[in-house]
Amino acid sequence: MKKLQNETLQRFVDIFVQELKRENDNREYHETKKLNIPFILSSLHQSFSNNPGSYKEFISDLGMYPDYNIEIEDSKNDYDGIIDVEISLIKYQDGDYNYYRDYDSPSYNYEICFSYDERNWGYCECTPDMEDYREDKKCCGHGCDASFCSFSLHKINHIVSDSWHGDEHDYWDFEDEFYMDDKELADKKNKEETERKIRELQKRISADSKKLAELTSDFPVDVDEELDKYKKTIEFMKKIGI
Ligand SMILES: [Zn+2]
Ligand SMILES: [Zn+2]
Known part of the structure; x- marks a missing residue:
């Protein structure tokens, strides 16, 4: 896989993949269905690579809060959802992760929601003599039913946190x-x-x-x-x- 030109995005991809692996270790332990890491990464990576300009604000925020934390959660919104990824922006003042008191955190966070994008292009009837046929996939991968990963990136503004005043x-x-x-x-x-x-x-x-x-x-x-x-x-x- 080609490295992304933007270092901040490449670092984000590296940390994200690490977190996906950790999540899969966790799922292995609990014997639940594992995440398909390249599948989830594919469309996001392609978009980072093709349209880095769309991510200017995201890149700048990740740069300002380089100790950001990535958390993988079950999908909340979409019927076809795979996972939601919460990115909590944070910057430790002295770069020491142990001193939780001295940190900067903005009033906004990011969230990436990953879903399945099903393309019903036609039932696969590929045969080995066809061009581009892949023995391992039993398909040539052109124009047959396929599933891809779509995503949406949200910037979430926290307006107020409050509770009941009184008894x-x-x-x-x-x-x-x-x-x-x-x-x-x-x-x-x-x-x-x-x-x-x-x-x-x-x-x-x-x-x-x-x-x-x-x-x-x-x-x-x-x-x-x-x-x-x-x-x-x-x-x-x-x-x-x-
Ligand atoms: Zn969403
Ligand atoms: Zn096919």
Whole structure:
């Protein structure tokens, strides 16, 4: 594979491949499906090589934060997704990775999403006599069904990180106000809560009556009436369909 002219992009490719290998070691350990490293790298590398001008901003940010961290994650967005790669920009002040306190990190990161690009060009009917036929692939690789890797590079701006200010009681006020405005959701919530309570009561009653039946088996005459009441309750529950 030819080295990229841009050193920053080449360094990124090297670190990315390292990370893909590490991910595959991890997948081997967990006995899950491994990533096809050249497949994933192919289109990105081709694009880096053909259109370095499109990556000016990316190159400049990687240069400013050379201690960036690459993390491989399961694909979140696309149905055809392979992996998402999170690139956290960071620069350690003294170049020492052990001093986590002294670092610079911008309010943005990068993400590359990799997906399958299926090309339904036609069922392969290649034969060994055809030009460019590859014995190992059993195909000449021109115009047959094929799968490639597509990607999209995102720059992600972090606008704000915040949480609830106040205690739980304040939060409950917010919750109440919300349900005041959305009666439909409030009704749904109340109905679900009532159903849950009924189910719980039903369970408790049937457990209690079973216990009662066990205890009263020695004194059948004394508590027959009580047992009858429980049975009636259960029958009622069944009748209203819960
Ligand atoms: Zn995406
Ligand atoms: Zn073919």
